[in-house]
Amino acid sequence: MQPIFIESQHNQMIKHIQKLERRAYREKAQEFLLEGERLIQDALSADAPISCILLSNTFHLSQAGQTFLQNISIKGLTIYVIADNIFDKVANTQTPQGILAVAKMPQMAQQDLLNGTNNFFLYLDCVSDPGNMGTILRTADAAGVAGVFLSKGCVDVYNDKTVRSTMGALFHVPIVQVDDAEALFLQFKQNGIQLLSGDLSAQHVYYDADMSGGLCIAVGNEAEGISQLVRDYTALPVKIIMPGLAESLNVAVAAGILMFEAVKQRALKK
Structure with a gap:
């Protein structure tokens, strides 16, 4: 699946990501954010329900980014590539790695x-x-x-x-x-x-x-x-x-x- 490029901070996916920083919205959407390649790889290895993955443009163009995409290609996930200045605004860490994921909250009765x-x-x-x-x-x-x-x-x-x-x-x-x-x-x-x-x-x-x-x-x-x-x-x-x-x-x-x-x-x- 080809990545979807986002260059506007007014994009609906960007707004969704920003809202997921609020607990009430997370609980309503039953989704939460993952940040960092290792954490996301752990989630994928555990077959966690991932809704989509978002990459900064710089990470997408890097060797690490290309290797990551090759490794997850069989999973058929939706991939968004975001302009660096927008990605930095939605990331929660001070020095973001350039990779986020939206995951569904696990359900257990x-x-x-x-x-x-x-x-x-x-x-x-x-x-x-x-x-x-x-x-x-x-x-x-x-x-x-x-x-x-x-x-x-x-x-x-x-x-x-x-x-x-x-x-x-x-x-x-x-x-x-x-x-x-x-x-x-x-x-x-x-x-x-x-x-x-x-x-x-x-x-x-x-x-x-x-x-x-x-x-x-x-x-x-x-x-x-x-x-x-x-x-x-x-x-x-x-x-x-x-x-x-x-x-x-x-x-x-x-x-x-x-x-x-x-x-x-x-x-x-x-």
Whole structure:
């Protein structure tokens, strides 16, 4: 398919790209932006639903651009080539590589996720920092988590900072936005999934908890910790021992420690 050239900032596709910077528009369109060759290659390798790809004119004419186009030619994607001055306005990075993609938001039903064979989950309770969100999702991908549930109040996983910090994990780990957390926790009970939460005030140390069965690890907001609702449904609150002077751990670090304790226990059980 021949590229479509865009030389006007008033082009409808350019307007669409600019609107996708707003969360409300992303949610309405069910699309989001990817920026950078590596991230887009990861998305394509994972068969993520890509709507179109946009290249700056300079990248299009480069050897890297031509190689990229050859590699994706069999996918039949719509390619737009944009004048450099316009591309720089729609890119989110300070030194853009010259490649963007519009991707459709992956769809995963809550019940479908719970019905799967992997019963190891993560629940994020109002995690608000894009960098933390991205690191947690990347760690969840590495730990083999079946899916991640996001409470209301979490940072948008499809904003540009979060998308970049996930380094492609968005396309490997199913993510579900939770409308009714209490209903989800009741489903956990029905499906034999224990809710375990990190809590500084807990009496039990995390490695003493049995994480070898159905499990959902909950971590909370950077400043406030887990909510009262999560506390109410937690089967076992656990703490991470900190012999140093720090009063708390970064939420992404804490989530990683808990997830990989579960990985260890589940591996030993096999």
